[in-house]
Amino acid sequence: MTDIRRTVLWVVFTMSLVLLWDGWQKYNGHPSMFSPAAPKPVAAAGSAAVPAPAGAALPAAAAAAGTVAPQAGAATQGEQITISTDVVKVTLDTLGADVTRVELLKYLSFPEHRWYEPLAELVGMRPKQSVEGTPIVLLDAAHGYRAQSGLVGSKGEQLPTHNTLMRLVSGERALKDGANELVLRFESPEVGGVKLAKTYTFKRGDYVVGVKHEVVNVGAAALTPQLYVQLQRDGQPAPGGSGFYSTFTGPAVYTEKSKFHKIEFKDLDKDKFEIEKTANDGWVGMVQHYFASAWLRNAEGAREFYARKLGNGLYSVGMVFTLPTLAPEAKASTEEQLFVGPQEEKKLAALAPGLELVKDYGWFTVLSKPLFWLLDQLHKVLGNWGWSIIALVVLLKIGFYWLNASAYRSMAKMKAVNPKITEMRERLKDKPQEMQQEMMRIYREEKVNPIGSCLPIFLQMPFFIALYWVLLSSVEMRGAPWLGWIGDLAVPDPFFILPVLMTLSSLFQVWLNPTPPDPTQAKMMWIMPLAFSFMFFAFPAGLVLYWLVNNILSIAQQWAINKQLGVTN
Numbered sequence: 001m002t003d004i005r006r007t008v009l010w011v012v013f014t015m016s017l018v019l020l021w022d023g024w025q026k027y028n029g030h031p032s033m034f035s036p037a038a039p040k041p042v043a044a045a046g047s048a049a050v051p052a053p054a055g056a057a058l059p060a061a062a063a064a065a066g067t068v069a070p071q072a073g074a075a076t077q078g079e080q081i082t083i084s085t086d087v088v089k090v091t092l093d094t095l096g097a098d099v100t101r102v103e104l105l106k107y108l109s110f111p112e113h114r115w116y117e118p119l120a121e122l123v124g125m126r127p128k129q130s131v132e133g134t135p136i137v138l139l140d141a142a143h144g145y146r147a148q149s150g151l152v153g154s155k156g157e158q159l160p161t162h163n164t165l166m167r168l169v170s171g172e173r174a175l176k177d178g179a180n181e182l183v184l185r186f187e188s189p190e191v192g193g194v195k196l197a198k199t200y201t202f203k204r205g206d207y208v209v210g211v212k213h214e215v216v217n218v219g220a221a222a223l224t225p226q227l228y229v230q231l232q233r234d235g236q237p238a239p240g241g242s243g244f245y246s247t248f249t250g251p252a253v254y255t256e257k258s259k260f261h262k263i264e265f266k267d268l269d270k271d272k273f274e275i276e277k278t279a280n281d282g283w284v285g286m287v288q289h290y291f292a293s294a295w296l297r298n299a300e301g302a303r304e305f306y307a308r309k310l311g312n313g314l315y316s317v318g319m320v321f322t323l324p325t326l327a328p329e330a331k332a333s334t335e336e337q338l339f340v341g342p343q344e345e346k347k348l349a350a351l352a353p354g355l356e357l358v359k360d361y362g363w364f365t366v367l368s369k370p371l372f373w374l375l376d377q378l379h380k381v382l383g384n385w386g387w388s389i390i391a392l393v394v395l396l397k398i399g400f401y402w403l404n405a406s407a408y409r410s411m412a413k414m415k416a417v418n419p420k421i422t423e424m425r426e427r428l429k430d431k432p433q434e435m436q437q438e439m440m441r442i443y444r445e446e447k448v449n450p451i452g453s454c455l456p457i458f459l460q461m462p463f464f465i466a467l468y469w470v471l472l473s474s475v476e477m478r479g480a481p482w483l484g485w486i487g488d489l490a491v492p493d494p495f496f497i498l499p500v501l502m503t504l505s506s507l508f509q510v511w512l513n514p515t516p517p518d519p520t521q522a523k524m525m526w527i528m529p530l531a532f533s534f535m536f537f538a539f540p541a542g543l544v545l546y547w548l549v550n551n552i553l554s555i556a557q558q559w560a561i562n563k564q565l566g567v568t569n
Contacts, residue, residue, distance in 0.1 A: 077095060078093045078094035078095030078096070078165055078166075079093075079094045079168075080092075080093060080094075080100070081093075081094065081168055081173075081184070082173065083171070083172070083173050083174060083175075083182060083184065083202065084105075084173075084174050084175065085174075085175040085182060085202050085203070085204060085205075085206075086105070086175060086204055086205060087104070087105055087106055087204075087205055087206070087207060087341075088102055088103065088104060088105060088202070088207065088340070088341075089102075089103040089105060089135065090102050090103075090202070090209075091141075092184070092186075092200070093141075094165060094166050094167060094168060094186065095162075095163065095164075095165055095166075096148060096149075096150060096161065096162030096163055096164060096165075096166065097149075097166045097186035097188075097198045097200075098146045098147060098148045098149075098162055099139055099146065099147040099200075099209075099338065099340070100139060100140075100141040100146050101137065101139055101140055101141055102137070102138045102139040102293075102340045103135040103136070103137050103138075104135055104136045104137075104138060104207075104291070104340075104341060104342065105135050107135065107136040107290075107291075107342060107475075107478060107479075108133025108134060108135060108136065108479070109133060109134055109135075109136050136291065138291050138293060138340055138341075139293060139340060143233060143234045143236060144232055144233055144234045144312070144313075144314045145231075145232065145233035145234070145286070146162075146231070146232050146233075147229075147230075147231055147293065147295070147338050147340070148162035148229070148230050148231075148232060148318075149162065149198065149211070149213065149227065149228060149229040149230070149336075150162040150163075150164065150196070150227075150228060151194060151196055151215065151225045151226065151227055151228075152225070152226050152228060152320070153192065153223060153224075153225060153226070154223070154224040154225070154226055154322065155223075155224075157192045157193075157223060157225075158191060158192045159191055159192045159194045159196070159225055160188040160189075160191045160192075160194060160195070160196035164188050164189070164191055164196070165188075165189075166186040166187060166188045166189075166196075166198070167186065167187060168184060168185070168186055169185050169186065169187050170183070170184070170185045171183055171184030171185060171200075172184075175202065175204060179204070180203060180204045181201055181202060181203045181204065182201075182202045183199060183200070183201050183202075184199070184200045185197060185198070185199045185200075186198045186199075186200075190218050190219075192219070193217060193218055193219020193220070193221065193223065194215060194216065194217055194218065194219065194223070194225060195215075195216045195218055196213065196214070196215055196216075197212075197213070197214040197216075198211065198212070198213055198214075199211070199212040199214070207339060207340060207341025207342070208296075208337050208338070208339050208341075208351065209337065209338040209339075209340070210335065210337060211229075211335070211336045211337065211338050212333060212334070212335050212336075213227055213333065213334045213335075213336070214331065214332075214333045215227070215323060215326065215331065215332045215333070216326075216329075216330075216331050217326035217327065217328055217329065217330050217331075218328075218329070219328060220328055221328065222325055222326060222327045222328065223325070223326060224322065224323065224324075224325045224326070225323050225326065225332075226320050226321065226322050226323065227320070227321045227323055227334060228318055228319065228320045228321075229284075229295040229318055229319055229336055229338075230284070230295070230316045230317065230318025230319075231251070231284065231285065231286045231293055231294075231295065231316065231317055231318065232310070232314055232315070232316040233286055233314065233315060234313050234314055234315070235250075235265035235313060235315060236249075237249050237288075238288035238289050238291075247288070247289035247360060247472070247473070248262055248287055248288075248289075248360050249265075249287065249288045249289070250262060250263055250264055250265050250286070250287060250315075251263045251268075251284065251285070251286055251287075251307050251315065251316075251317035252284070252285045252286070252287050252292075252294075252317070252357075252358060253275045253276070253282065253283075253284050253285075253305050253307065253317065254282050254283050254284075254285075254352075254353070254354040254355070254357065255276045255279040255281060255282035255305075256279070256281050256282065256353060256354075257276060257279060258275070258276040258279075259354065259357075260354050260357040261274070261275050262287065262360075263275070263307050263317070265309075265315055268307060268308060268309045268315050269309055271308075271309070273307065275305055275307060276305060277304060277305060277306075278302065278303070278304050278305070279302075279303060279305070280300050280301060280302055280303070281300055281303075281353070282303065282305065282319070283295060283296045283297070283319075283352055283354075283355065284305065284307075284317045284318055284319055285317070285339075285355075285358055286317065287358045287360070289473075290342060290343055290473075290475040290478060290490075291341065291342055291343060291475070292339070292340075292341070292343055292348075292358040293338070293339060293340045294338075294339045294352075294355060294358070295318070295319060295336060295337075295338060296336065296337040296338075296339060296351065296352045296355070297319070297321070297334075297335075297336045297337070298337075298352055299335075301321065302321070302322065303319045303320065303321050304319065304320040305317075305318075305319055306318055306319075306320070321334060337351075339351060339355070342475040343356075343358055343359040343473070343475050344475060344476070345359055345372060345474075346376075359473050359474075360469075360473055361466070361469045361470065361473060362469050364462055364465055364466035364469060367462060367463055367466035368466040368467070368469050368470050368473075371392070371463070371466055371467050371470050372470045372474065374392060374395070375388055375389070375392050375470060375474075376476075378391045378392055379476075384480075384481075384482065385476060385477060385480040385482070385489055385542070386480070386481070386482025386483065386486065386489060386542070386545060387482070389471065389489075389542060389545055389546050389549070390545070390549050392467070393467075393546055393549045393550050393553065394549070394553065396463060396464070396467070396550075397550070397553045397554075397557075400463075401557070420442055421439060421442060424438050424439065424442065425439075464550065467546065468543065468546070471489075471540070471542045471543050471546055472540070472543060477489040477490040477540065477542045478490040480542075482541070482542075482545065485497065486498075486541050486545075488541070489540060489541050489542030489545070490540045490541075490542065491540060491541065492537065492538055492539065492540065492541060492544075493541045493544060496537055498536075498541055498544040498545055498548055499533065499536040499537045499539075499544055501548055502533065502536050502544055502547055502548045502551065503529065503530065503533035503536070505548060505551035505552060505555060506529035506532075506533065506551060507526070507529055507530070508555055509529075509551060509554065509555055509558075510526055510529060
């Protein structure tokens with residue numbers, strides 16, 4: 001039995017080291033040992049995607065929208081129109097009047113330092129670098145990431161699409177002082193007897209763009225146009241990720257009936273995914289760590305949903321709306337919203353039902369949402385996200401005080417009987433079956449439950465995992481300072497002070513815990529914290545702070561209980 005446990009421990013330890021090394025390789029931009037290297041980013045010329053065969057699983061209109069090809073003789077490149085407000089800088093392409101680039105001016109990214117640079121600056125070996133951040137780029141034509149819209153005919157008529165060259169007929173290039181909105185209007189030429197106009201409305205301090213589509217039938221016959229709105233991008237992970245933890249990047253679809261569905265790019269490759277094809281409500285989006293884009297229409301009305309793989313390594317997700325039948329000279333208009341911005345939970349919930357779910361809490365959403373609410377309430381009082389994290393961990397430890405106390409008392413009793421167990425193992429080392437029986441007798445006589453220290457901790461784990469995802473997913477942590485050297489809780493500690501303290505606290509916990517009778521297991525107990533501590537050097541400072549405070553409070557409670565029961569350390 002002992003040999004089996006020893007073998008299992010070594011297998012777990014070896015696999016952990018392999019996974020840690022693989023994570024470190026990915027973190028430094030090297031290919032993973034377990035999967036092929038990611039394809040190179042797609043540089044999309046213009047906005048026309050290579051047509052993909054229409055899938056039978058897609059609604060007919062959605063299939064048409066997802067495979068719109070350039071019209072014969074159509075332009076392949078348009079003029080780039082750049083506008084700016086106080087929170088975004090946006091580029092629109094007159095080819096389709098698409099949104100091809102969005103810079104979030106309030107959210108900056110900074111070049112990554114090599115690990116030794118902050119230390120070199122601290123001791124004066126190199127001058128302190130003054131690095132200005134650059135705005136986060138969410139939509140980006142270099143990666144085929146665009147917000148598109150256009151028309152398809154219900155009977156296959158060729159109408160203005162995102163491949164139709166349009167012209168800017170009115171609009172300013174910047175939000176003027178004192179103005180609260182900026183409006184641009186694009187108009188298409190007549191295609192298939194139809195003209196399309198798009199009007200974009202940008203508002204001060206807002207990441208939501210109003211998009212009005214106006215359709216005019218200038219032909220001689222009645223027709224029923226269908227409007228599609230879609231988001232298109234390549235399958236590359238969002239920048240700023242880590243090989244030590246994963247966050248979702250990809251399309252998402254929401255309806256009131258089916259709720260929120262994320263779609264992996266690999267599932268689109270295989271055409272193996274399930275979404276509701278038609279509904280009277282809902283939205284589509286593209287999600288990544290901290291940020292998202294989404295086409296919204298809050299007014300109820302029939303719509304079709306689609307998601308598919310296109311050519312050139314691109315993917316799209318979108319909706320199709322059937323407009324009223326238009327007689328000659330008749331007009332119709334629709335109003336949609338395009339959201340491109342940060343995943344601020346409360347603001348997203350106010351924009352559209354279920355939109356806050358783009359903030360990915362993983363399996364523990366039911367626990368994470370109230371934990372974030374509590375964290376937000378603490379921040380309103382304390383005014384600092386770092387101190388709010390500490391306060392939240394303290395509240396959790398208070399809430400689980402008696403559960404933890406039960407576990408630590410069990411550990412203390414285990415530590416108290418360890419000398420007896422060690423003597424017994426040495427005496428009966430050649431009689432494993434008798435050793436097991438004697439060990440159970442000692443546990444019974446001393447009223448020690450070997451699993452009594454595990455169950456209370458196991459019951460708490462969902463709460464602490466949920467808090468982990470709260471801290472990992474909350475855009476509020478980006479750029480949020482704590483103390484002096486921690487200027488951003490969303491990036492690793494530049495001087496590795498928190499990870500080192502975290503490692504020391506983990507080793508101290510091992511010393512406080514009862515020593516396993518098996519010498520091999522005892523060595524493993526010391527080696528494992530050192531092996532796993534490498535991950536904390538790449539984790540965001542906010543996550544390491546949370547684990548460190550949790551460790552310190554656990555140590556304090558366990559130390560007090562050991563003293564209370566007279567257990568020497």
